[in-house]
Amino acid sequence: MRFDNLGQIDWIVLIGTLLFIVLYGTYKARGSKDVVDYLKGGSQARWWTIGLSVMATQASAITFLSTPGQAFHDGMGFVQFYFGLPIAMVVICLVFIPIYHKLKVFTAYEYLETRFDLKTRTLTAILFLIQRGLAAGITIFAPAIILSAVLEWNLIYLNIIIGVLVIIYTVSGGTKAVSVTQKQQMAVIMGGMFIAFLIILNYLPLDISFDKALDIAGANGKMEILDFSFDFENRYTVWSGLIGGSFLALSYFGTDQSQVQRYLSGRSVRQSQMGLIMNGVLKVPLQFFILLIGVMVFVFYQFNPSPLHFNPAGVKDVMNSEYAAEYQALEDHKRLVEDDLRVKQIAFARADDPTQEKSLKEEIVQLNRSEDSLRSQSRVLIKKANPNAETNDKDYVFIHFILNTLPRGLIGLLLAVILSAAMSSTASELNALGSTTAMDLYQRNTPGQTQSHYLKASRWFTLLWGVIAICVASVADLFDNLIQLVNIIGSIFYGNILGVFLLAFFFRYVKGTQVFIAALINQALVIGLFFLDVYEVINLPYLWLNFVGCLTVMLIAYILQLIKNNSKGNSVTS
Amino acid sequence: MEEKQKFTWKWSYTLLLLLNVIYVILFYLLMKSYI
Numbered sequence: 001m002r003f004d005n006l007g008q009i010d011w012i013v014l015i016g017t018l019l020f021i022v023l024y025g026t027y028k029a030r031g032s033k034d035v036v037d038y039l040k041g042g043s044q045a046r047w048w049t050i051g052l053s054v055m056a057t058q059a060s061a062i063t064f065l066s067t068p069g070q071a072f073h074d075g076m077g078f079v080q081f082y083f084g085l086p087i088a089m090v091v092i093c094l095v096f097i098p099i100y101h102k103l104k105v106f107t108a109y110e111y112l113e114t115r116f117d118l119k120t121r122t123l124t125a126i127l128f129l130i131q132r133g134l135a136a137g138i139t140i141f142a143p144a145i146i147l148s149a150v151l152e153w154n155l156i157y158l159n160i161i162i163g164v165l166v167i168i169y170t171v172s173g174g175t176k177a178v179s180v181t182q183k184q185q186m187a188v189i190m191g192g193m194f195i196a197f198l199i200i201l202n203y204l205p206l207d208i209s210f211d212k213a214l215d216i217a218g219a220n221g222k223m224e225i226l227d228f229s230f231d232f233e234n235r236y237t238v239w240s241g242l243i244g245g246s247f248l249a250l251s252y253f254g255t256d257q258s259q260v261q262r263y264l265s266g267r268s269v270r271q272s273q274m275g276l277i278m279n280g281v282l283k284v285p286l287q288f289f290i291l292l293i294g295v296m297v298f299v300f301y302q303f304n305p306s307p308l309h310f311n312p313a314g315v316k317d318v319m320n321s322e323y324a325a326e327y328q329a330l331e332d333h334k335r336l337v338e339d340d341l342r343v344k345q346i347a348f349a350r351a352d353d354p355t356q357e358k359s360l361k362e363e364i365v366q367l368n369r370s371e372d373s374l375r376s377q378s379r380v381l382i383k384k385a386n387p388n389a390e391t392n393d394k395d396y397v398f399i400h401f402i403l404n405t406l407p408r409g410l411i412g413l414l415l416a417v418i419l420s421a422a423m424s425s426t427a428s429e430l431n432a433l434g435s436t437t438a439m440d441l442y443q444r445n446t447p448g449q450t451q452s453h454y455l456k457a458s459r460w461f462t463l464l465w466g467v468i469a470i471c472v473a474s475v476a477d478l479f480d481n482l483i484q485l486v487n488i489i490g491s492i493f494y495g496n497i498l499g500v501f502l503l504a505f506f507f508r509y510v511k512g513t514q515v516f517i518a519a520l521i522n523q524a525l526v527i528g529l530f531f532l533d534v535y536e537v538i539n540l541p542y543l544w545l546n547f548v549g550c551l552t553v554m555l556i557a558y559i560l561q562l563i564k565n566n567s568k569g570n571s572v573t574s
Numbered sequence: 575m576e577e578k579q580k581f582t583w584k585w586s587y588t589l590l591l592l593l594n595v596i597y598v599i600l601f602y603l604l605m606k607s608y609i
Contacts, residue, residue: 087591090591218609285597
């Protein structure tokens with residue numbers, strides 16, 4: 001484990017920021033008297049606390065590591081993924097929040113027992129625990145694997161440190177500690193990202209204005225924000241964002257306890273609704289801003305040398321193999337392309353004749369294509385050197401920029417941003433996992449105990465899930481893009497759970513047993529569809545699993561209810 | 575839960591959706607300017 005790759009000032013900023021947040025959160029949220037205090041923060045939260053908490057829960061470290069890398073390689077199109085979110089916010093404000101508040105539920109699944117029956121409540125709670133338990137592990141693992149690779153820190157120690165810091169305040173202070181710390185974490189995150197953005201602009205050559213930087217990005221296809229095509233192959237289009245994105249957001253914010261618990265802590269229906277509206281107003285610009293940082297990092301590397309492959313573990317693999325000379329030749333070739341690119345970019349920035357600008361633009365695009373091709377060849381070599389190696393280096397682009405470009409002190413701050421984001425999401429997840437286990441499984445099956453007994457049980461369950469999350473993080477293995485991994489797990493389960501909730505809210509005709517059977521059949525069906533896509537039997541991008549899963553569970557439940565009612569009608573007639 | 579739930583539309587929902595439509599229009603204009 002190396003400690004010398006950060007300066008003293010970085011360590012002070014990093015440790016100081018994280019310790020302050022943990023200690024302040026633990027102190028401010030001490031002394032919960034009962035489960036209402038512990039699981040709903042005493043139902044005292046105001047709208048801005050709820051809004052920040054909801055945003056901090058969704059924005060994990062993956063968001064800040066992967067998203068700029070995504071923009072670096074593929075441009076701004078990923079922002080379309082969030083277009084459905086405001087629609088989902090309106091539906092939740094209109095339908096979900098009034099019902100949850102009216103019934104004074106602790107968890108979203110508790111409502112399903114009121115509407116259907118105990119077995120449907122238990123099934124959805126268990127589906128939530130499986131997917132969120134795994135996701136909590138990934139939330140810790142994602143930044144840990146990246147930081148361990150670039151800083152040569154021990155992965156297991158890093159998993160344990162992140163996990164233990166979160167456990168300290170989440171177990172002791174519950175929901176209130178989670179929301180108190182999330183306010184500070186959001187301040188650190190937004191402050192750090194804004195400073196990083198200004199620094200990148202400042203590091204561009206003097207004659208490259210922001211406008212010119214956007215021009216360079218546009219010339220290289222990074223400003224293709226909107227895609228109105230109906231191409232199923234394109235993962236991010238306006239339509240997949242609006243339809244798939246709103247279903248995913250509706251399931252995540254409306255039925256995932258890690259989000260539901262944030263707005264259940266509101267002091268009134270209005271405060272909870274305003275919190276979600278705040279999220280709907282800020283989410284798209286926030287994602288746009290993070291992607292823009294990635295695009296500016298791309299522009300920065302048009303004038304400065306960048307590695308052929310950003311993941312140091314992949315480079316190490318290939319350099320220790322028989323392919324080292326070939327890789328070195330690719331690197332040498334890239335340096336030549338880079339030098340040429342730099343000269344052309346400066347000429348493009350200074351060009352005032354449109355014809356000259358156009359021809360330079362074409363040459364720049366050509367050079368960037370050559371660079372992309374060299375990067376692809378490097379990935380092939382890495383794969384040959386180590387067939388198990390992860391060749392997708394999107395997650396390493398921004399952290400490479402941070403560690404190799406930013407001044408001392410700011411590196412510590414940006415690392416604090418990443419770890420704060422990891423902690424804020426993990427805290428909400430552990431808080432929700434503990435609450436669901438305590439209320440939907442434990443209290444429901446062992447009624448009649450005292451408040452302090454359930455309070456103690458909630459704390460123990462939160463601790464247990466913290467330990468499970470650390471264990472999952474320690475055995476997890478990286479595949480493809482990390483942000484996708486979390487979304488895939490979500491997409492497999494969310495559609496089904498959302499369908500059950502929509503049946504509960506809007507289809508009074510359908511009853512509990514039919515919903516329960518439909519949910520079981522549907523879950524198997526969605527998992528089957530996912531694997532058919534993996535083995536290329538069908539073409540169904542994972543984001544559509546939310547949509548399909550939601551519709552099929554509703555359809556199956558409706559048909560089962562129809563059959564039951566018909567057979568009942570027939571037996572009465574006969 | 576058997577009683578019928580009433581859903582109340584608020585002006586803030588309209589504003590939220592409108593604001594997001596404006597974001598998309600701005601993205602479109604931005605995209606057109608730099609491609």
